[in-house]
Amino acid sequence: MIPDILCNAGGVIVSYFEWVQNRMGYYWPVERINSELEVAMNSAFDSVYDTYLQYNCPMRVAAFVIAIHRVSVASEIRGLYA
Numbered sequence: 001m002i003p004d005i006l007c008n009a010g011g012v013i014v015s016y017f018e019w020v021q022n023r024m025g026y027y028w029p030v031e032r033i034n035s036e037l038e039v040a041m042n043s044a045f046d047s048v049y050d051t052y053l054q055y056n057c058p059m060r061v062a063a064f065v066i067a068i069h070r071v072s073v074a075s076e077i078r079g080l081y082a
Contacts (some may be wrong), residue, residue: 003060005067013040029056 014037021027028036051062 001059002065003048003058005060005063006044009044010037010041013037016032 004033014033017028017033017036017066021059047066048063051057052059054064055062
């Protein structure tokens with residue numbers, strides 16, 4: 001089983017790809033979208049699975065650990081009110 005946050009990420013990633021294409025005024029073939037999505041989802045799953053093993057916690061908690069860490073790092077880089 002994979003956590004819901006990871007499962008729903010596919011739709012969010014494809015929405016991001018659509019946003020990028022609209023900003024660039026260029027439209028990717030469906031094969032490229034599927035290929036990029038596969039790379040992103042495999043990477044996300046690998047990160048969650050590694051965290052799950054590292055902390056011996058449920059996969060859902062591992063996904064939250066990664067998410068909170070990424071927000072923390074971004075806040076440090078950008079500043080809280082940037």
